[in-house]
Amino acid sequence: GGDFTATDESGDVCKFAKGLADKAAEAGVNFLFNTGITRLLTTGAGDSATISGVEIINAEGRHQVLHADAFVVALGSFSVPLLKPLGIDLMIYPGKGYSATYRILDPDAAPSVSLTDDACKLVVSRLGDRLRVAGTCEFNGYTRELNPTRCDILTRRMRDLFPQACDYDNPEYWSGLRPLTPSNVPYIGETKFGNLFLNTGHGTLGWTMGCGSGRAIADIVSGRKPEVDFAFTARPHRASAPLARAGKSAG
Numbered sequence: 001g002g003d004f005t006a007t008d009e010s011g012d013v014c015k016f017a018k019g020l021a022d023k024a025a026e027a028g029v030n031f032l033f034n035t036g037i038t039r040l041l042t043t044g045a046g047d048s049a050t051i052s053g054v055e056i057i058n059a060e061g062r063h064q065v066l067h068a069d070a071f072v073v074a075l076g077s078f079s080v081p082l083l084k085p086l087g088i089d090l091m092i093y094p095g096k097g098y099s100a101t102y103r104i105l106d107p108d109a110a111p112s113v114s115l116t117d118d119a120c121k122l123v124v125s126r127l128g129d130r131l132r133v134a135g136t137c138e139f140n141g142y143t144r145e146l147n148p149t150r151c152d153i154l155t156r157r158m159r160d161l162f163p164q165a166c167d168y169d170n171p172e173y174w175s176g177l178r179p180l181t182p183s184n185v186p187y188i189g190e191t192k193f194g195n196l197f198l199n200t201g202h203g204t205l206g207w208t209m210g211c212g213s214g215r216a217i218a219d220i221v222s223g224r225k226p227e228v229d230f231a232f233t234a235r236p237h238r239a240s241a242p243l244a245r246a247g248k249s250a251g
């Protein structure tokens with residue numbers, strides 16, 4: 001047997017993000033694609049320390065420093081190596097998750113709602129004329145290299161569940177590094193640098209919590225009180241431990 005949740009929804013996060021970026025660009029937001037972040041530059045000391053700029057490198061290898069009033073680190077698992085030189089040690093570890101996407105051959109043989117296979121820890125989503133299965137967790141540092149064994153597990157399980165539904169001979173495999181925290185609670189809030197903020201560590205729920213987290217960090221950066229009472233993050237002089245968790249105090 002199983003449970004049916006009428007309010008459960010799924011979608012294509014890539015299409016969503018691209019559509020959101022288009023709307024943001026129309027509103028005047030400037031995106032720098034194919035650009036890497038090398039380091040954050042600081043000025044001052046102690047409680048007066050701030051971020052003076054972010055050093056970036058473009059696809060041609062040219063370096064540039066960008067300046068702003070406020071900086072938000074929202075780099076998922078890659079927030080850790082960027083912040084560590086500043087003395088901010090986040091308890092985030094990259095957990096590599098896998099997905100496989102298949103072209104649907106028989107729409108009637110494919111599920112029309114999202115499914116969770118609790119026995120195998122997999123989720124299945126219908127994306128128009130495609131079917132996607134995602135799951136597993138591999139701890140192997142920051143590499144996104146695909147493990148053929150884990151890929152095969154996904155396809156074998158889908159063949160077992162929906163043997164006639166899809167073209168299983170031509171799967172599209174993908175891997176991503178989930179920014180996992182011990183409590184599954186993200187870091188949202190301030191740091192010991194007055195103009196540096198965090199919005200990271202959302203684990204497997206990045207899209208689920210993305211819009212709400214974005215609204216919350218926008219409120220915090222703007223000096224407004226967010227709807228959720230987040231604790232200040234990574235401010236040693238405001239917490240009894242080096243880090244305070246978003247949503248609860250350290251101690």
